[in-house]
Amino acid sequence: MGGTDCGAYRAGLGVYAIGRLAGAEAAELFAHLRGCPPCRAELAELRRVAELLAHCVPAREGAGRGPRTGASRTGLSGACAYGSRGPGRSR
Template identity: 70%
Template sequence: MGGTDCGAYRIGLGVYAIGRLAGTEADALSAHLSGCPPCRDELARLRGVAELLARSARQGNGAAPPRPGPVRKRGSAGRGPRTGASGTGLSASCAYGAAGPGRSR
C-alpha cells in the first residue's frame, strides 16, 4: 500500500472521512494519502458511506426514534416459584458438581 505500513493510517481513515481527525494526525494522514492510492480509494469509499448515512439521517423526517416499551417480566409457563439452586440461577450440576452429590471423582 503505497510502499509504507498503512496500518496506523488506516485506523484514522473513518474519522478523517467525516472531517473529525484533528491536528498533526490529520496532517500526517493527508501526507500519507498523497502517496498511497489504496488508502485514497478506501477513503473515497468511506466518504461515500458517510454521505449516505448523513443523507439518511436528514431524510428521517425529524421524528425521534421509537422509545422502547416497559420491560415485561416473562412468566414461568405455569410452573410455581423457583426455589433452591434453580432459583439462584444455578443448575443441579453446578450445585452438586458433575459427579453428583456424595460421589468422589
C-alpha cells in the same frame, strides 16, 4: 504504497472521512494519502458511506451523547460488563 505501513493510518480514515481528525494526525494522514492509492480509494468509499448516512439518518438532539450499551445504562463499564478477558472468556 511505497512500503509504508498503512495499518497505522487505516484506523484514522473513517474519522478523517467525516472531517473529525485534527492536528498532527490529520496532517500525517494527508501526507500518507498523497502517496497511497489504496488508502485514497478506501477514503473515497468511506466518504460516500458518510454522505449516504448523513442523508438517511434523521438528526437527533444530543446525538452521540447517550449510552451505547446496556452496560452503560446500568452504570457498568465495558471492563466490568465483559471482564478483563473480553466477552465469553470468563476462564
